[in-house]
Amino acid sequence: MHTIFITGGAGFIGSAVIRYLLQNTHHTVVNIDKLTYAGNLASLDSIQHHTNYHFEQVDICDREKIAQLFSHYQPDAVMHLAAESHVDRSIDKPSDFIQTNIIGTYTLLEISREYYSQLLPEKKSQFRFHHISTDEVFGDLEDSAKLFTEQTAYSPNSPYSASKAASDHLVQAWGETYGLPVVISNCSNNYGPFQFPEKLIPLMILNALHGKTLPIYGKGDQIRDWLFVEDHAKALYRVLTQGKIGEHYNIGGWNEKTNIEVVQAICQLLNIAKKEGKLTAYSDYIKDIEDFSSLIQFVTDRPGHDKRYAIDASKIKIELGWQPEEIFETGLAKTVDWYLENTHWWQPILEQRYAGQRLGVDNI
Ligand code: NAD
Ligand code: TYD
Secondary structure, three states, X not given: OOEEEEEOOOOHHHHXXXXXXXXXXXXXXXXXXXXXXXXXXXXXHHHOOOOOEEEEOOOOOOHHHHHHHXXXXXXXXXXXXXOOOOHHHHHHOOHHHHHHHHHHHHHHHHHHHHHHHOOOHHHHHHOEEEEEEEHHHHOOOOOOOOOEOOOOOOOOOOHHHHHHHHHHHHHHHHHHHHOOOEEEEEEOXXXXXXXXXXXXXXXXXXXXHOXXXXXXXXXXXOEEEEEEHHHHHHHHHHHHHHOOOOOEEEEOOOOEEEHHHHHHHHHHHHHHHHHOOOOHHHHHHHOOOOOHHHHEEEEOOOOOOOOEOOEOOHHHHHHHXXXXXXXXXXXXXXXXXXXXXXXXXXXXXXXXXXXXXXXXXXXX
């Protein structure tokens, strides 16, 4: 395998995959990203001059341009991460999710199929289309004794998860019907550096630093299974290079937490940081705050809010030898430190793209 297309490489997980590939392998990486509000080339500053790195600002729905990229770079694999990824935005404006997640995936599959059909046998035997998806396609896990396995039936509840489920089905169908060598992975909630601050963990860190309230939807008793993003990047490379064609792999952190537990843990880390004098830059906002958990505010729940997601990641451990390396306590501490040290990354986002306002309630 030589040249790998990464769609959505300027996003949170895609950029972690690109940094991982360029730092640990000899592959040539082509990052194909439209640069929506969520795309950020600053996440790739550390590798932007790498000789094996190329960036193409292209929409995955643009069939002509995507076809040109295939013919120009002759990729050996596609890792498809480009997506609209935020549940609350999908409630406000589902159309972007239908367009990118479904039509965009369909477009990539069609171009990949045409390209694959013309490959010479040796290159053909190596080609892979790796579709990166989410555990949210399985819906809500009501039975606390159960976990999502690769056999769990799809039952998506949000416009986001429904659009991802649709894309998973398309990928599966292109594998079964046209013989495209596909592999699909479904991962739990990721956290770590470079995550756009609309998602729970970075939103809470940045709100707290600015002395703003920490909005917990409903009672905060919903459960998510959290995985450090760099562990996900390693798992994805394992699936790409060792996964069996046509198979699905669940990826998770074996780390279920309620939302309120996560936010309390962030508050504790910030309390310590304040005592250690690491938050002086924010003193205008937080000088009177003794305990950051005093900022927690329970707000109206997200509509259609799934109560629990939890992944059984045994298959990828047994068959591909992958398991998470980071534990939540250290991963969260690294994440909080990263946001404290990388103001230059998030400040422009808060000023120009998203100021932390509540999303997902406009249409309700
Ligand atoms: P993200 O929102 O941070 O990044 C998405 C990237 O895709 C952005 O760089 C954006 O510019 C790009 N993009 C969007 N529409 C595009 C289009 N039409 N053409 C080209 N590029 C486009 O998302 P993320 O959190 O990095 O998630 C990446 C993938 O992983 C998604 O497919 C998501 O469904 C999946 N996933 C995410 C999580 C999570 O916790 N974040 C968990 C499991 C799976
Ligand atoms: P999020 O990071 O949006 O990921 P997802 O919805 O894909 O799991 O949210 C994680 C959990 O945190 C989810 O149960 C919703 C909840 N949440 C809040 O309670 N408050 C918030 O401000 C946000 C953004 C999320």
